[in-house]
Amino acid sequence: MLDLRRAAAIIFALVGVLPLLLFVFFLWHFDLAARTEAQMGLFLALVVAVLGYAVFHRMVARISSLARAVDVAAPVDATGSRAAADHGAVAGLGPVVEISELANAFSRMLADLRASTERLEDLVFKLGTLNEMVEMASKIPHIQDLLADVLERTMRAVHARIGSIMLLDRDRQTLKVVAARGHSTEVLGGPEVRVGEGVSGKAVQLGEPVLVENIETDPRFGKPNDPKYGGGSFICMPLRVADRIIGVVNLAMKQSVGGISTTPPFSRTDLQFLNTLMTYTAYAVDNARLLEEAQDAARKLNEVVEDQQLRLTLAQQQMIQAAKLSALGELVAGVSHELNNPLAVLQGSVELLTDEAPEAMKPHLVVMQRSIDRAGRIVQGLLTFGRKRPLQRQRVSLRRLLDQVLDVSAADLRLARVTVETEVAPDVADIWADDHQLQQVLLNLVTNAKQALADIVGERRLRVSIRALDGERVSIVVEDNGPGIAPELVPTIFDPFVSTKGVRGTGLGLSISYGIVREHGGHIAVQSRLGGGARFTIDLPVGALEPELPPPSPVPAPAMSGALILLAEDDESLREILRGRLEQEGYRTRSAASAEEALGKLNGEVQMVISD
Incomplete structure (x- = not known):
């Protein structure tokens, strides 16, 4: 290969000396060499040629030194050298060293410029991603959507092909995958990683990012509970909020194990970019989590407030109902007491007349006796509603009480073709109550349900369930699939003389039941919609159970005849x-x-x- 100086000498010889020799040849051939003008011209041509050669030689030397100064970079591989030699070839002379060196230098400069442009574009893209993340973090309130978007943008920014975000459970000191891309579906919600175990656990424990050149050669991978990242470069970046770590981001290139990667590993620039990006991301994730926790707490608080408002409303309604019924009870008890006297007179008179009246009069006396009995029952009901009789409390088994009520009404229920379902929880405790009064309440409710189901075509179903509300209260629910109660009657259903049966009922059964339940320290409520059946719920306190005493021995009454x-x-x-x-x-x-x-x-x- 010629150098530039030899090539320049050859070119000068061809361009400068050869024409001069041709000029001398023509002078000699035409016998003009002896003339003074010709000799002077030849001399001047020779001087010009020598000066031109000197100037050309110095210029070529300068170019050669510049070419050698430019070509001081790292050695080029065989392909690059061959390409440079092809670019330095001069027609008729072959390759020229200095021209090859210039071509080689320019090729490297172009490659460097292209790499710098790519790095600049990458930095611009990452800066754009950072700006987008900062703006996006304030617009996505839901943490799961935020995590998915953060992971997608981060992977795109550093050209990762697989990644995951794991959040830290501070109480249990474990990391759990909450967002993933490129993984199999079982990674989400899969096994957890304890702090200090694996790459992710170490990153949380140390509080520093981890950059791995090759996953295949790192002993911390391949654990049973680690998400699989294939092979190649790997980054684990902690999510830090002030001095707290709330999770990590895992990113990998993911190449086939044992294969040759064509993707460059993660660089320190990627690490620095991720460190900056994850700072904003961590605050955004933490804020989103705090927002969700605040919203959840507010929702639960609203539920509690609504529940308390409902309880307060029900309590107020019950207080109003209790006050109203208490006033009615006092009034009714007084009226009933006054009615008892004339009823007793009528009863006694009928009994005396029955013994002395002729047979023709006795049927009329029977009719009179029935009316007196009906009036007596009404008065006794009014007295019961007014609670003028004390409760005879004792230990009561609700399961046995329910069986007694159903035994009493079994025949009527069978005739009415009513299917009865019962459910008594095994943990229901005995209560301290008046079993006769409670039996009257249940019998009233069962009888009312049977009568309500009389007009139902098809299945007639009555269900009674008893369960413990807590250690101090029990609940009894009686419900049917009858026609229900008219909405306008529901608010006053426990008032005296309010009946859904028209002239067939006295309207005292539910009022008496309400008084009995209230006297026990409980409350009774109704839920119904027209055509959807009725549901009566009784809430009773268990009470302080006392040991049962044996019944007293009967004392024979003394003879009182003539007393x-x-x-x-x-x-x-x-x-x-x-x-x-x-x-x-x-x-x-x-x-x-x-x-x-x-x-x-x-x-x-x-x-x-x-x-x-």
Whole structure:
């Protein structure tokens, strides 16, 4: 290969000396060499040629030195040298060293320029990604959407082909994958990684990013609970908020194991970019998590407030209902007490007439007796509603109580073709209550349900369930699939004389049940919609159970025939009826219209006092 100086000498010889020789040849051939003008011209041509050669030689030397100064870079491979030799070839002379060196230098400069342009474009793309992430972080409130978007943009920015985001559970000190791309589906929600184990656990423990050149040769990979990242370069970057680490981001190139990667490994620039990006990301993720926790707490608080408002509303309604029924109870009890006296007079009169009346009169007396009995039941119901009789509390098994009620009404339920379903939780405790009164409540509800189902075509179903609300209260639910209660009747269904049966009912059954339940310290409520059946719920306290005492032994009554009885009654009619009835039975009587009169007539001869 020629150098530039030899090539320049050859070119000068061809361009400068050869024409001069041709000029001398023509002078000699035409016998002009002896002429003075020709000799002077030849001399001047020779001087010009020599000067031109000197100038050309110095210029070529300068170019040669510049070419050698440019070509001081790293050696070029065989392909690059061959390409440079082809570019340095001069037609007719072959390759020229300096020209090859210049071509080689320019090729390297172009390659460097192209690489610098690519790096600049990469940096611009990463800066754009960073700006997008900062803007996007304030617009995506849901943490799962935010994590998925962060992972996608981060992988695109560093040209990763597989990645995941793991969040830290501070209480359990474990990392769990919450977002992944390029993984199999079982990675999400899969096995957890403990802090200090594997690359991710070490990154959290140390608080520093981890850059691995090749996953295949790193002993921390290949654990059973590690997501599989294939081979190649790997980065694990902690998500840090101030001095707290909330998770990590894992990124990998993912090449086939044992294969030759054509993708360059992650660089320190990638590491620095990810460090900056993850700072913003960590705050965004933490803010999104705090927002979700705040929203969840607010939602739960709203639920609690709504529940308490509902409870308060129900309590207010129950207080209003209780106050109203209490006032009604006082009124009804007073009226009932006043009604008892004339009823007793009528009852006594009918009994006396029945013994003395002719046979033709007795059917009328039977009709009168039935009416008196009905009026008596109404009065007794009113007295029960007014709660003028104390509860006889004892240990009561609700399971046994329910069986007794269903045994009493079994025949009526079968005739009405009503299917009964019962469910008694095994943990229901015995309660301290009046079993007879509670039996009346359940019997009222079962009877009402049976009567409501009478007009139903098809399946008639009655369901009774008993369960423990907590250690101190129990719940009894009686529901049917009947026609339900009219909406306008639901608010007043427990008021006296309110009935869904028209003239067939007295309207006292539910009022009495309400009074009994209230007297036990519980409450009863109804839920119903027209055509959708009715559901009555009784909430009762368990109460302080006391040991059962054996019943007292019966004391034989002394013989009272002919005894003197003092009647203290302010109602003259009732007093006369009682006096006549007692004397008819063989007793002697004394009457008193007031307490003072009774005390004046009370002495040692009187063996019994009857008073209201």
